[in-house]
Amino acid sequence: MAPDRQYAVASLLFDYVKSPSLRHLRDPHSVHKLARDIVNALDRASSVWKKWEPDREEIAKAAAPCWIPTEDLQSFLNTLPGPPLTKTDVEQRLRAIWEEPHTTYPKDELKEGCLAVYLAEKSQGTGMRAIIGALQEHIEREEERLRNEQQEQYRHWKEDERVKLEQRFLSGADCGWTRIEKSEALYCRRNGRAFRIIQGKDKRWTLYRIKELADKGDLLGTYQGRGDANKALQQIAYAPEPHR
Known part of the structure; x- marks a missing residue:
């Protein structure tokens, strides 16, 4: 141990044992305080900020x-x-x-x-x-x-x-999912086609193809998460239109 660090610890110990009370010397609170003082003294003695x-x-x-x-x-x-x-x-x-x-x-x-x-x-x-x-x-x-x-x-x-x-x-422009005013459902348009998605009480997402907002729409599928629905939509939106 460097002399300055040794001196710092020795000074604290000498001060501590000067107490005439054995009860004080053995008191856990006093011992913990001494330990903190020793650690702080060592930190100061070894610090570059002298x-x-x-x-x-x-x-x-x-x-x-x-x-x-x-x-x-x-x-x-x-x-x-x-x-x-x-x-x-x-x-x-x-x-x-x-x-x-x-x-x-x-x-x-x-x-x-x-x-x-x-x-x-x-x-x-x-x-x-x-x-x-x-x-x-x-x-x-x-x-x-x-x-x-x-x-x-x-x-x-x-x-x-x-x-x-x-x-x-x-x-009528393509866009990502958005609410229309305060709708519970989300709407988007891909490849000029409009879609609606809504989350049910079971937390699953149901995807519809729609022609207008009031349209009930054609059910395309139900998905565990939005990410799964988006993956499906990447193919659905660009698939050939079904013949009527």
Whole structure:
């Protein structure tokens, strides 16, 4: 074990055994806490980020998505235990955090709003840790708003696509499966021929050839899934018309 790692563990153990209480020394909660402290100390001692004490690391990870000006974050981090941090120290630690698994760079679309919240809170004298908490809440709200907007845009896009398909079908052009208004059945046109498919209570799909929407149609087959019906339709749609 490297001397710095050995020293870190020994310091924790010496502090632990100073307790005059055997009950405390044998307490499972105290032992688990000591184990966590040892693991954290080993991680710090072996880390390439030598300047980053636990408090600094916690703040950096919390601030990483928040668009806090680097100089301001640097100034605050330098009030915490550890060697002086340069602007490059902070920039590169943040970059390393952003590139960790399950972590992403700050969202560009949130930058303006985050800076507005930050400056407003700073002007009121709010402490940095509280500002970070406020920014985290702001980001959560904004991400929820963006998700809702994206879902609404997707719904509009799907409806626009449905209307386009419906119009193609009604105009007599070939098109993929679509609902006509709020029909339970789906309609499509292949090779100039119109078809209807509908799912029954048994979850199977029944395919019909139709001449118009109100037409009951000619039964072509019943299929376990839409994929099976589509495979059959590839042949049916281009087969010679039956002689009447």
